[in-house]
Amino acid sequence: MQLERIASGAAALCLAVVMLVGVVDIVAGELFGLRLAFKVDMSGTLTAAAIFLAWPLVQSRNEHINVDLFTGIFPRWSAVPREIIAKLAGLIVFSLIARGTWKIALESLAIREKSAATLGYPIWPTKLACAVGASLVLLVILLQLFGLIRDAIQSRHADQI
Numbered sequence: 001m002q003l004e005r006i007a008s009g010a011a012a013l014c015l016a017v018v019m020l021v022g023v024v025d026i027v028a029g030e031l032f033g034l035r036l037a038f039k040v041d042m043s044g045t046l047t048a049a050a051i052f053l054a055w056p057l058v059q060s061r062n063e064h065i066n067v068d069l070f071t072g073i074f075p076r077w078s079a080v081p082r083e084i085i086a087k088l089a090g091l092i093v094f095s096l097i098a099r100g101t102w103k104i105a106l107e108s109l110a111i112r113e114k115s116a117a118t119l120g121y122p123i124w125p126t127k128l129a130c131a132v133g134a135s136l137v138l139l140v141i142l143l144q145l146f147g148l149i150r151d152a153i154q155s156r157h158a159d160q161i
Helices: 004-034 041-062 076-112 124-160
Strands: none
Touching: 004 041, 004 076, 004 124, 076 124
């Protein structure tokens, strides 16, 4: 899905800004004794946004850490039902995460929340980015779940023919 790539690109941009701010802070600190007062706040908010924006692509590619300690114990036919159960659990968890991030983001947007640091840059956009990322993960999980169910139905239908 193209949205995943756009979100992932935005995540990369967030991390690039974090690195640039870090470099500028170190160089300015070492050469001129000047430190960026906002670096900690900005790094924290942009890193959070980067994580949430990268999540949809990770979910889409199924690149999460998998614990397969008990996989060998279960019968082979249980792989698809277990995957469906896992997707349903993910759907529940990310529904809650998306709901919470949207609540926080909209509250932040309503007051045009700014950083407490001396720069006072707006942090509501990063909170919105987190909510968008969580919602995209939810969409990816839904599409994966529908695909699993569709494939299971088609496979069962093919076995009956």
